[in-house]
Amino acid sequence: MAKAARAAKFSPATVYILGGLHREAMTVERATKERLKANQRPNDVVTRVVGHMDLDYFYAQVEEVEDPSLKTRPVLVCVFSGRTNDSGVVSTANYVAREFGVHSGMPIVIAKRKLEGKDPAVIRMDHEKYEEISSRVMETVSQMVDVLEPTGIDEAFFDATSSTGGDFTKANERAEAIRAAVFQKERLTCSIGIGRSKVVAKLGSDMAKPNGTTVILPQDTETFLGALPVSKLYGVGPKTATALGEMSVVTIADLAKAAPSELERRFGRKSAGYLLAAATGTDEDPVVGGLEPTQFSRIVTLKRDTRDPEEVISQLSDGIEFVHGRLAASAKACRTVSAIGILTNLATKTKSKTFEAPVEEAEVIRETALGLFEELGRSVELDFRRVGVRVSGLSGVKDQSSLSEFVGSVR
DNA sequence: TCGCCCTCCTC
């Protein structure tokens, strides 16, 4: 496997963390190798080997692979809302574009302004294409690890505890082999983090990108985490970071020392427990494969703002078909249907209905959504800018776990 | 348990 890694023609920007104090890029120092060796474990593994794989600037990279001439140009993969010519946002920008301050979520017009005279490639997002490539990558990676848990179209956690015997040297080689295999098959680069928990692995891949690997040894975890700002932690966004700041919690080390009672008061029991565990790298959430989605939704931007139920449903028609299609394709039924409305001021309003027994027909979803939008439209003072439909409370149509529903099912 | 809201994820 190590040979496969070397044979690949991608840049092996392997990064190791030594006590969290500095990063060694491009080469593996002797000292690092010795640290890794000293960490080798026998069969009685007490520490998990958890990895996180993240495809680099995924959508834009796919476009580059398809058309290599794009590599030297700024690339914007965009979601066009269809409202006006260029309304919409940048979904993914390649690193050339990022150099000019362009990032995801940025309005297309703003991004174009920043790239004036830079010959940007503005490409419409092709979700199906990315989905297909993603599936192939996931399949490749799943064959090289114990358990794979995709958490998005471009990322996945994996567990390699038993196949590495808990040996982080082997885990590092495995990570490089995975990156080599993905590159060899798809010409796509990705980044991998290895650590003793999901939180640590995720931070590792983040630090490694683009095109690198970070291994955080169990014994280095505390030092590594401690120096980082809390905002780097998975699950800590702007709101949480601000609230933590009010408690004078800035670094992860601060968080580890924070008063559990105050964390609970501010964030609730579950979140407080998560934050404390994450801060010490002792989060124990296992890597789980074969997870099924628990909801499907589709949100569209209206041609013009309105809260007329008929017009909403008419514009949402394809969206409802799509959601129903997803349901049918996965042989599932739903118990809850929700109407989602995003107002002109971008506030979100939802209304939902839960049935006694699961439903699956497009007609039922449509009629339910219509009723919900009638109520929702009456309850707001502003028009909708975007509207959507969601089905949740999913169950397999032929699910043995819901025998009670079996009675009414076909055949 | 349901219904609704909030926060976060992605750059």
Next chain:
DNA sequence: CCATGTGAGGGCGA
């Protein structure tokens, strides 16, 4: 300035 889309999970009141 302009502001997409999908899904997960938690809190909380009823």
